Amino acid sequence: MAPFEAGNCRVRLTGMRYGAQDIVLYELEALDAADLPSVEAGAHLDLHIPGGLVRQYSLVAPLCDARRYVIGVKREERGRGGSLWLHDHARVGQILDVSAPRNHFALVHDDAPVILLAGGIGITPIYSMYRALLDQGRAVQLHYWCRTGEHALFRSTLEGQSGVTLHYSRHIDPGRKSLAQALQGMADDAHVYCCGPQAMLDELEDIGADLGPRLHLERFQAAAPAAVAEQGFTVVLARSGSEMLVSPGESILQVLCDAGVDVMYSCEQGICGACEVRVLEGEPVHADSVQSAEEHVRRGTMMVCCSSSRSSRLVLDL
Ligand code: FES
Incomplete structure (x- = not known):
């Protein structure tokens, strides 16, 4: 099976290299015989840290190849715990899970400076x-x-x-x-x-x-709090026709997960882009830090972990 076909991929931490003061470069090598997906400039991955933390780290694309990914991590004393675990507890040889690379910060391919x-x-x-x-x-x-x-x-x-x-x-x-x-x-x-x-x-x-x-x-930190609808709204899953109510204070992601819908997510804060879903009908209120509202309109998508709905009905491509 190719890496990521069943979700995350297992990698071995094969190297930790001094990058600069308080910054370490971590090399993560594929365990599977199949090659890793290639990495574009601007991409990041989710790193699953023992204990249940999932953190997003940018990939150093020029140092990545078909067998290994490289991330640069700064020790954040007042961070959310991921960098402290990596700096204080990670050991060469450990096996970790990573997601496939995602890129919401890709270069636009034109000739502009x-x-x-x-x-x-x-x-x-x-x-x-x-x-x-x-x-x-x-x-x-x-x-x-x-x-x-x-x-x-x-x-x-x-x-x-x-x-x-x-x-x-x-x-x-x-x-x-x-x-x-x-x-x-x-x-x-x-x-x-x-x-x-x-x-x-x-x-x-x-x-x-x-x-x-x-x-x-x-951004690697949410720029705005999650959007909370003042009134509940109905989410319709276009592929199954199921309908579910999102009450004020609930997130769409919560409701989808409670209903057993298979939906990708990671950060739950609107910063990783994992939960992007196509919107077929309705008017979302975007609150993520991954894309601007204009980009969402152009792509016809929303992040279901933190965004909400202005319309009473939202039809999702799920
Ligand atoms: S789960 Fe990360 S943006 Fe929604």
């Missing part, structure tokens, strides 16, 4: 994009904000490269650029991709509001 913005560990998908764009011969600028050179992942390959600027804390780098300065003079048709801390993404959403669909953000 690209500005990549990374903050902290947000460099992981941004570095993958940088390398992919160089391979494609595209015009790219990369700005990477981190505390010091010691904290800069992939510093040896990035530093000194044309179009790449590393920005350190002000006491080291008093002239470092702000986000707004990094975007000054950008071409009208440029795409901007950003992955970093919440405050950085919020600031960019403000200053880059005019960019519309050319602004692409990757």
Whole structure:
């Protein structure tokens, strides 16, 4: 059976490598004889951590191949537990489960110039994009904000490269650029991709509001609370014709799971994209951080873990 045909895939932790201060690169090798699905720049996977935690980590695409995936993880003292387990308890040889890679932060394939913005560990998908764009011969600028050179992942390959600027804390780098300065003079048709801390993404959403669909953000923390319908609504499953009521305070995902409907999910916070479902009728209220409402309209989908309904009836392609 090919990996992921029955859901998750078992991998062995075969390497842990120093990436930068507080950042470790973890190599996960396929146990199955079949090759792993290929990894696109911007993709992430779910890592199942012993004890029941499931966490999302970006893949370092240039270091992945048909037999192994590589993720970069920063130790987050005040995180949700996944990085602490990896940094303090993971051992080479352990067997873990991972999901197939998912990509809601993919590069748009056109000829427009690209500005990549990374903050902290947000460099992981941004570095993958940088390398992919160089391979494609595209015009790219990369700005990477981190505390010091010691904290800069992939510093040896990035530093000194044309179009790449590393920005350190002000006491080291008093002239470092702000986000707004990094975007000054950008071409009208440029795409901007950003992955970093919440405050950085919020600031960019403000200053880059005019960019519309050319602004692409990757979040690893919910930007907004789940949408709660003031009144209940009915979810109709188009394939079976089943109908179920979602009461105020309940999520669609909860109701689907309670009814035994086979639906994919992972983070339950609107940040991983696993629970995306096609909407055939009705008016969803989107509350996820994976896609903008415009992208959902274009794709005709919603994330059922955190989004709700404005209409009294929502028909899903389930
Ligand atoms: S389960 Fe992650 S976005 Fe819904």
